[in-house]
Amino acid sequence: MTEKIQILVVDDDAEIREVIQAFLRNEGYRVLQVENGLQALTILKQNPVDLIILDVMMPHLDGIQACLKIRQIMQIPIIMLSAKGEDMDKIMGLTSGADDYMIKPFNPLELVARVKAQLRRNKLLHHQTGENAIAIGDLLILPDRHVVKLREQEIALTPLEFKILLLMASHRGQVFSAKQIYESVWGEEALQSESTVMVHIRNIRDKIEVNPREPQYIKTVWGVGYKIV
Incomplete structure (x- = not known):
């Protein structure tokens, strides 16, 4: 079934792209290549992609910003690559919405193994839910059924709580003000929304x-609003 799986490799280093492509094609995957985040966003609108391998340091639109924008439109596995190995860099990568993070230089065989693991996880997730589920850490949101699970245990949320959680989870990394949350969830003008949203x-x-x-x-992003990471 790997011949039907398409992977997007986003890196401004042509040699790295070619190495990754060679190893992935050896496993039977189809590979698309681009050299920056802007090109990645364009190609995602034109082609079905099952997984993205995304470099951090790129011109025009770096991997962190690209990941945030991708997460606003789709929930597919993203493996981030970076020459920076500091904990904070890794945290930033994962916080922006990446599912995995590898340090350059890396073993291509390990990258292939991680690609397979992410594809298996994503396939299992959709097989179990039968819908466009959103998974964030141990949290699983099933929009079609209005169900939220934490470590396989169903969590009882009110309809408003569910709408708030789904709004932010669907736009992972994006900061929402109390006014934006209120107007999106309640569907009316936010006059004194801050305390209401804060309670929820x-x-x-x-x-x-x-x-x-x-x-x-x-x-909480102090002075601005809230976001899900």
Whole structure:
């Protein structure tokens, strides 16, 4: 079945792209190549892609920004590549929406193994849910069924709580102000929305976070709003 799987390789280094392509094609995958994030966004609108291998340091639109934009339109596996091995760089990559992170130079065979693992995970996820599920860490959101699961356990959310969580999860990494959340979820003009939204965010955190005081999913961007990472 690998001949039907198409992988997009995004890297400004042509030699690295060719090496990755050679190893992936040896496994039977089809490969598309581009050299920056802007080209990646264009090709994603024109071609079906099952997985993206995305470099961080690129001209025009780097991997972090590209990943954030991709996550606004689709939820497919993204493996990020970077010459930076610091913990903070890795955290930034994963926070932007990447599913995996590898440090350059890397073993192409290990990259292929990680590609296979991500494809298996994504296939299993869709097989289990039968719908366009959203998976973030241990959190699983099933939009069609209005179901949220945390570590396989179903979480009881109110309809408004579910809408808020789905809004942010569908735009992973994007910061939403209380006004934006209110107008999107309640469908009316936000006059005194901040306290209302804050209460609902607190209730959601109480249900999905291990420690609501140090949330892992719904982050507060002080002075701006909230986002899911």
